[in-house]
Amino acid sequence: MPRRSAPPSLAHDDAVLAQLGIRAELARKMGVFGNFAISFSVICILAGGMSLFGYGLGHGGPAVMLGGWIVIGFMTLLVGLSLADVVSAYPTSGGPYFMADKLGGPRWGWVTGWLNLLGLLGAIAGIDYGAATFIGAFAQMQWGIAPTGGTTMAVFGCILLLHGLLNVRGIRLITVLNSISVWWQLLGVAVIVGALTLAPAKHQSAQFVFTQFHNDSGIENPLYVCLIGALLAGYTFCGYDASSHVAEETTKAQTSAPRGIVHAITVSWIAGFILLAGMLFSIQDYTATQDSVTGVPPAQIFIDVLGMGGAKALLLIVIVAMLFCGNAEVAAASRMIYAFSRSRALPRWQLFGSVSSRTKTPVPAVWLAVALPFLLALPALWSPAAYGAITAINAVGMIPAYGIPVYLALRKGDYYTPGPWTLGRWRRPIGYIAVVYVVVITVVFCLPQSAPITAESFNYAGVTLAIALVLAWLTWITRGRRDYQLTAHTTAAEQASMDEVV
Numbered sequence: 001m002p003r004r005s006a007p008p009s010l011a012h013d014d015a016v017l018a019q020l021g022i023r024a025e026l027a028r029k030m031g032v033f034g035n036f037a038i039s040f041s042v043i044c045i046l047a048g049g050m051s052l053f054g055y056g057l058g059h060g061g062p063a064v065m066l067g068g069w070i071v072i073g074f075m076t077l078l079v080g081l082s083l084a085d086v087v088s089a090y091p092t093s094g095g096p097y098f099m100a101d102k103l104g105g106p107r108w109g110w111v112t113g114w115l116n117l118l119g120l121l122g123a124i125a126g127i128d129y130g131a132a133t134f135i136g137a138f139a140q141m142q143w144g145i146a147p148t149g150g151t152t153m154a155v156f157g158c159i160l161l162l163h164g165l166l167n168v169r170g171i172r173l174i175t176v177l178n179s180i181s182v183w184w185q186l187l188g189v190a191v192i193v194g195a196l197t198l199a200p201a202k203h204q205s206a207q208f209v210f211t212q213f214h215n216d217s218g219i220e221n222p223l224y225v226c227l228i229g230a231l232l233a234g235y236t237f238c239g240y241d242a243s244s245h246v247a248e249e250t251t252k253a254q255t256s257a258p259r260g261i262v263h264a265i266t267v268s269w270i271a272g273f274i275l276l277a278g279m280l281f282s283i284q285d286y287t288a289t290q291d292s293v294t295g296v297p298p299a300q301i302f303i304d305v306l307g308m309g310g311a312k313a314l315l316l317i318v319i320v321a322m323l324f325c326g327n328a329e330v331a332a333a334s335r336m337i338y339a340f341s342r343s344r345a346l347p348r349w350q351l352f353g354s355v356s357s358r359t360k361t362p363v364p365a366v367w368l369a370v371a372l373p374f375l376l377a378l379p380a381l382w383s384p385a386a387y388g389a390i391t392a393i394n395a396v397g398m399i400p401a402y403g404i405p406v407y408l409a410l411r412k413g414d415y416y417t418p419g420p421w422t423l424g425r426w427r428r429p430i431g432y433i434a435v436v437y438v439v440v441i442t443v444v445f446c447l448p449q450s451a452p453i454t455a456e457s458f459n460y461a462g463v464t465l466a467i468a469l470v471l472a473w474l475t476w477i478t479r480g481r482r483d484y485q486l487t488a489h490t491t492a493a494e495q496a497s498m499d500e501v502v
Helices: 009-020 030-041 045-050 051-057 061-091 096-102 106-143 149-167 169-196 204-209 222-229 229-236 253-282 286-290 297-342 363-381 382-391 392-416 424-445 461-483 493-499
Strands: none
Touching: 009 045, 009 253, 030 169, 030 253, 030 297, 045 051, 045 106, 045 229, 045 253, 045 297, 051 061, 051 229, 051 253, 051 286, 051 297, 061 096, 061 204, 061 229, 061 253, 061 382, 061 392, 061 424, 096 106, 096 297, 096 392, 106 149, 106 297, 106 392, 106 461, 149 169, 149 297, 149 363, 149 382, 169 253, 204 253, 222 229, 229 253, 229 392, 229 424, 286 297, 297 363, 392 424, 392 461, 424 461
């Protein structure tokens, strides 16, 4: 029986990979909406916006929460546009590290890869542990069960196991779940804001929502507080590189993946502003919301406005969104692990770079993507500060990893060849602004966030970033420069040319 040829679009996608030195192994079953859906699911305004709501209340209050969301969202869009331009030229599962290697050489690729990988693992730990915390709050409201560190860790482990089981089933199931996630989040925002708005309870004034400044950080400088308060948005707008990590499973990847990044940021920006505004208008008692016995300030708003029954229903909407978010992040991280292993960057790279012949899914990489976050979160049993130090690598690892390929593309000047999705003459001005923003926001991520500074209140983001960079350097000199190889088809001449650029 004659073998059917691949559709023209799939053949072209595979030909693009071949030109980049990559043999297509993954199942290309994701379309443009599915690609958008994974980044939108990972950004997850119902996860970041709700988990960090209490932080925002104490670090600038409503004015900074909404103002920061507008500014950070716009700057993130500029970074996303610039990154999308480079993704179009290099649509591979490796994402930022592959682009950095191609544009700047192996050492750039190696450092970017480790930053991106640690950021992805920290994100999974933060998202799924946050979901476990919200589940604990729900259990306390529903059954009076007070959550403990041990029960939260057990729930966290079960969530990771669930995400592993779902991800090994293949990209088709992940695409369906991510598509459901999009509508769940958008309808969830509509339901939450609608219920809070229509409920027969008092609402705050527009003046309060848009101008009220509140500072419990212990830091007196209001400008400084505005900077660190804007991190509510800064931490939320992470993970849109997911669209690049599933590019090898996306049809018409050179245009679908860039569009996925840009559309995910744009829709999250708009919907997130509506969500935050709706929550702020509904605050009944500011101090009681901050000091909620549930440990979750948004849950206190739900209780005050809708009563216990309505609060539990809305909290379930948030919890399910968080579960979708963590599942999408596992998908993105596993593809990055697979690609990084394919480049011989990780120990046991032969195992983690392998693909199931049945599902065309990197199964060993999936299980590593859920096992490592569990180990990262274990210190939470003894010290919240230690856990915070580990998960802080989420933002300070991922954001620089987005900026590095953009910077290297700009550095190449006319030698950079964009893909079919490109910013054209706007690429350089937008790119320069994006790179400067990445540097600034990375510094802000590392600033102290409260005073006085103690072991519990210390911001460990700078420490974890330094450790990540040292780890990347040590692994490079011990094995990276010997074993690391971007693709199996890299020629000696190409490798020598890249070495000269560094």
